[in-house]
Amino acid sequence: MSETKQNQPVPPIERxxxxxxxxxxxxxxxALLASVAVVAWGGWSWSLMLRxxxxxxxxxxxxxxxxxxxxFVFFIGISHSGTLVSAILFFTRSPLRASIxxxxxxxxxxxxxxxxxxxxxxxxxxxxxxxxxxYPNQRELWPNFxxxxxxxxxxxxxxxxxxxxxxxxxxxxxxxxxxRRIKGWRRPLYKVLSLGFAGTDSEWNIFEKAYPIxxxxxxxxxxxxxxxxxxxxxxxLMPGWHSTIFAPYFVAGAIFSGLAMAVILLAFLxxxxxxxxxxxxxxxxxxxxxxxxxxxxxxxVYVTEFFLAVFRGAPAERDLFIWRATGRYALVYWLxxxxxxxxxxxxxxxKVRRHLGWMIFVATAVTIGMWFERFMFIVTTLAHNYDPFxxxxxxxxxxxxxxxxxxxxxxxxxxxxxxxxxxxxxxxxTLQGEPAAAHPELEEDxxxxxxxxxxxx
Amino acid sequence: xxxxxxxxxxxxxxxxDALRALKxxxxxxxxxxxxxxxxxxxETGQPGPWRAMGWLALGGGLCGLTLAISLEVGTSLLHxxxxxxxxxxxxxxxxxxxxxxxxxxxxxxxxxxxxLLGALSRRRVARGARDAxxxxxxxxxxxxxxxxxxxxxxxxxxxxxxxxVNEAP
Numbered sequence: 001m002s003e004t005k006q007n008q009p010v011p012p013i014e015r016x017x018x019x020x021x022x023x024x025x026x027x028x029x030x031a032l033l034a035s036v037a038v039v040a041w042g043g044w045s046w047s048l049m050l051r052x053x054x055x056x057x058x059x060x061x062x063x064x065x066x067x068x069x070x071x072f073v074f075f076i077g078i079s080h081s082g083t084l085v086s087a088i089l090f091f092t093r094s095p096l097r098a099s100i101x102x103x104x105x106x107x108x109x110x111x112x113x114x115x116x117x118x119x120x121x122x123x124x125x126x127x128x129x130x131x132x133x134x135y136p137n138q139r140e141l142w143p144n145f146x147x148x149x150x151x152x153x154x155x156x157x158x159x160x161x162x163x164x165x166x167x168x169x170x171x172x173x174x175x176x177x178x179x180r181r182i183k184g185w186r187r188p189l190y191k192v193l194s195l196g197f198a199g200t201d202s203e204w205n206i207f208e209k210a211y212p213i214x215x216x217x218x219x220x221x222x223x224x225x226x227x228x229x230x231x232x233x234x235x236x237l238m239p240g241w242h243s244t245i246f247a248p249y250f251v252a253g254a255i256f257s258g259l260a261m262a263v264i265l266l267a268f269l270x271x272x273x274x275x276x277x278x279x280x281x282x283x284x285x286x287x288x289x290x291x292x293x294x295x296x297x298x299x300x301v302y303v304t305e306f307f308l309a310v311f312r313g314a315p316a317e318r319d320l321f322i323w324r325a326t327g328r329y330a331l332v333y334w335l336x337x338x339x340x341x342x343x344x345x346x347x348x349x350x351k352v353r354r355h356l357g358w359m360i361f362v363a364t365a366v367t368i369g370m371w372f373e374r375f376m377f378i379v380t381t382l383a384h385n386y387d388p389f390x391x392x393x394x395x396x397x398x399x400x401x402x403x404x405x406x407x408x409x410x411x412x413x414x415x416x417x418x419x420x421x422x423x424x425x426x427x428x429x430t431l432q433g434e435p436a437a438a439h440p441e442l443e444e445d446x447x448x449x450x451x452x453x454x455x456x457x
Numbered sequence: 458x459x460x461x462x463x464x465x466x467x468x469x470x471x472x473x474d475a476l477r478a479l480k481x482x483x484x485x486x487x488x489x490x491x492x493x494x495x496x497x498x499x500e501t502g503q504p505g506p507w508r509a510m511g512w513l514a515l516g517g518g519l520c521g522l523t524l525a526i527s528l529e530v531g532t533s534l535l536h537x538x539x540x541x542x543x544x545x546x547x548x549x550x551x552x553x554x555x556x557x558x559x560x561x562x563x564x565x566x567x568x569x570x571x572x573l574l575g576a577l578s579r580r581r582v583a584r585g586a587r588d589a590x591x592x593x594x595x596x597x598x599x600x601x602x603x604x605x606x607x608x609x610x611x612x613x614x615x616x617x618x619x620x621x622v623n624e625a626p
Binding site for chain 1: 490493501511547560563568592
């Protein structure tokens with residue numbers, strides 16, 4: 001019998017993914033250069049803060065938390081959607097996962113890496129950030145485990161670790177396959193990173209047992225990390241923050257903003273890499289429907305918050321909510337309402353949902369709206385507290401704004417590097433979906449196998 | 458595998474048909490190497506260490522929980538401080554970090570277990586089969602020792618859909 005034919009044409013999915021890893025064009029370099037420039041601007045501004053102190057920010061008494069903490073909460077929110085959505089799509093066996101799962105998971109890891117920078121920057125004396133870590137030390141000090149801020153350290157650290165392993169684990173089969181086709185410096189890199197995965201039956205069985213466990217861990221962890229971030233605020237007795245609705249409100253907002261960012265990234269990925277076959281318009285349609293659902297939930301939350309504040313009979317809270325809509329930050333408040341509640345209503349139209357330009361517009365509006373939403377509830381509560389004598393006003397300085405934009409540049413830069421170094425669509429999962437279409441009987445087998453596994457589990 | 462064949466396929470459907478035909482002929486201990494988790498990877502019936510995965514993750518989770526309790530209770534008792542009117546050992550407040558470290562322990566153990574058990578189990582599949590895997594190639598290893606010439610001929614016929622059948626080293 002003959003040997004295996006070595007010069008067979010490469011299957012379309014692998015060919016297309018290898019094409020995304022090829023030498024980038026001028027648009028990619030321009031985007032990378034722009035993001036690096038913004039990072040450099042932010043880095044320089046941070047260095048100014050390190051050298052000259054936090055006086056360079058607009059922070060004051062009583063507004064001790066401002067744009068930096070806003071950006072932290074915003075990026076935690078962005079990080080929320082990727083792993084959570086990917087894990088949910090995995091459990092629902094959605095074909096959508098093969099196309100968008102990898103990018104969404106990468107977005108999670110990169111966003112949380114970005115978010116983690118901001119509490120450290122906000123500290124001022126960033127070089128002492130390690131004091132937050134619990135280890136025996138000569139100072140004989142331990143973190144205060146009663147504090148939500150320390151819970152945050154553990155929640156964010158756990159989430160970034162699990163999310164990074166989740167995306168890496170899903171990539172192992174692809175790294176093995178691509179290492180056998182691709183040339184150049186990626187081949188040894190992929191070989192090492194694939195950890196010897198060879199696709200044997202036992203490995204796949206182990207993988208298929210381990211992956212749902214991981215997805216099962218990732219979902220509650222994703223919910224917990226944003227709940228814990230919400231408790232940074234809700235555990236205080238401040239008007240506008242001290243609310244039982246805060247954790248689910250944060251989780252919903254996080255899914256909302258994360259989805260919007262995923263839409264933007266996937267739209268550019270589809271357009272830039274011509275991945276129309278994998279990232280299809282019906283995927284955007286589905287994401288738009290989810291975005292719309294989250295927008296409606298957020299609208300209900302905003303109305304509920306306002307209604308309760310006005311009718312509960314707590315003067316400070318009532319005054320705060322009215323002040324948000326009519327006071328010095330009214331522009332921010334109405335921008336939030338327009339971006340998060342009004343513009344997403346456009347996605348009721350199927351034409352908008354299936355039009356990339358419109359989807360980018362809606363998603364960008366939501367992203368901007370969600371940043372300002374975080375800004376609004378953080379700053380207005382501090383600026384309009386119980387005591388009228390201590391009311392204040394805060395406006396970020398240019399230095400602070402540069403550091404915040406630097407985070408956005410950092411996020412974009414890491415994502416651009418990720419999609420150029422690693423496959424942005426799952427090859428193995430796409431392959432797994434292909435024969436099912438060509439051989440319907442295999443799909444039945446797969447469904448039967450899945451059912452058996454679930455019963456076994 | 459000391460004596461046998463490595464059959465290389467370019468279609469998971471044909472590979473599955475061949476595997477089923479071989480099973481019908483009474484051939485045992487076949488192994489598959491595949492680029493994706495096609496249903497065929499579940500049909501070899503090979504027992505393996507994967508049944509332990511859930512228990513290992515649970516063990517890792519319990520280790521994480523133990524670490525969290527030790528850290529929180531131990532350090533709080535080492536330097537007792539009353540914060541916000543809470544008791545020194547405040548179980549409700551400590552619950553968050555217990556949860557986080559339990560999940561972290563379970564996740565890390567799950568990942569390590571997958572890598573280690575995968576490394577141990579893959580050695581049982583002939584290297585030729587493992588190396589044959591590409592995005593459009595999957596391989597079945599077929600033990601051929603101890604079969605009569607008639608059986609071998611039938612087994613060859615069962616592998617007719619293969620792109621290539623090589624002797625295993």
